[in-house]
Amino acid sequence: MKFLRNQLDKVKHSFEKGGKLEKYYYAYEAIDTFLFAPNTTNDVKGAQIRDAVDLKRLMMTVIIAMVPCLLFGIYNVGHQHFMAIGQAGAGFADKLVVGLWQVLPIVVISYGVGLGIEFVFSILRKHPVNEGFLVTGMLIPLVMPPDIPLWQVGVATAFAVIIGKEAFGGTGMNVVNVALTARAFLYFAYPTDISGGVWTYLGDAQAVAGYSGATPLAVAAETVKGESVVTALNTFGAGWNEGVFTLQNLFIGFRPGSIGETSTLMCLIGALILIITGTGSWKIIVSVFGGAYAMALLLNAIGGSPFVELPAHYHLVIGGLAFGAVFMATDPVTAAQTETGKWVYGLLIGMLTILIRVFNPAYPEGIMLAILFMNVFAPVIDYIVVSANKKRRIQRATV
């Protein structure tokens, strides 16, 4: 640490006013404040905040909360790979290596492209580099399928950062979640690479006999009338990946899917970190799950098709609902700001997710579209909550 500090101090003078690299001061400043808490102190006058938790520290907390998902995801990519090619006996290290080999390049590309654009914009607009991309850069790989072409990751990241964020004024000004913008971009631009059977990394190897790349959502959507989705899920994978879609395994997460989304358990650990540190809103997390569960119960009561009759608790562990609820819906910039608004916002996300899942076969995973949709409506929810509050207080006033 001392060494880093010394090195930074040594080059500092050339970035300061009058130095030869003055133009790039904000690039220097970004690296400095990323590594060390800034040593600037407030003026003696005015409000004093005695807290080292600035935006960068806050973002790091979110990244730490994502680490369980990431590590599990890396291992799971390898695990699914060996299951799919019929080598169930492969060791822990082998799986980890395959997972790292697939996942790390995606992470590197995402950070490289995104931070590059952030640096360019901060130098052009002469403002400090925004820390917002620290989290986005990690979220983007976690919502990608394991064998997504790397150039697509780069293009999607560039699109999301420029159109989703910088066009609106940079970090904290974006209307919709940046990481989901990247995913939605790929979803509509190159649909064949992000839907269907892409959720398991096969590589050059031959898939085992009877292999199917279907996800639980696809299995549920394809179940024919008169059969039960639960039976179809329980018997799926017979012969090559026994019990991959049982309720217990769906919860733990050894199943194909986007890199970080598969494990509900890891998402809940992340949620715990976010809630304990006060980084994420527990109201949003709880209400997304609650909304989804309520909607699923309602559909169960109505009935009609096997997917509609899927037991409500299954909906909470399949697809990316847990990941979206914990890491995407809680994004403080795009979520509703008022406390009542957060409940409404979360509930609607959960309900919409299930509706899209069950009734729209073109979009098998509803959580992405549901969150993007509610991002747009979040200001309206806040507006209604604030107006209602004003109305109530005016009635109470006795002037």
Place this chain on the structure above:
Amino acid sequence: MSAAVAEVVEKKSEPLFSKKNRKLISNPLDIDNPITVQVLGICSALAVTTQMKPALVMSVALMVVTASSNVIISIMRNTIPSRIRIIVQLAVVATWVIMVDQLLKAYVYDVWKQLSVFVGLIITNCIVMGRLEAFAMGNKPGPSLLDGIGNGLGYGLILLIVGFFRELLGGGSIFGFKVFEAMGVHYTGNGLMLLPAGACVIVGIVIWVQRSINGHRETH
């Protein structure tokens, strides 16, 4: 780009093209653009720009309708009772639109099919009605003609820019010519560009670029 287009028009100029009248042509290309500044005619701009050919035909059709309706209304402007002026304007626009529609059907049938209802919908295009109300009702036929052509060009310019990027990025071609294939590069078409959302994004970027060049800001 706008200067170059304005010059071409200028060459054919006669006394009619005073400095003030020249502005009628050049302003809609930049600081008074019907799409990027006045935000009119967005619907058709999103709908017909998946390829450049229909975009071009649509631009020409709109320019013809705007210019000729402007002239007719300008000639009639002192005799139209103001209470029924909208319906008179509509009748004139509708006449021109039907003529253009029939012409397109006769000579470029495939493009006409692609444009589908959007030729007919020129009748309700805000640019046409807007120019009639804002300009032709209060100006002589000469300037009205220029104003119609200018706004048609401004509309067409944006349509062609948007069409260029959508066709290039979405299908890898320009005017149906496979650019990337000709260069020997494999190109995966970007599906988003073929959706109206993609057009919306490109129109947004055009506005962004235009405003950072000319420094235009909304004034409240």
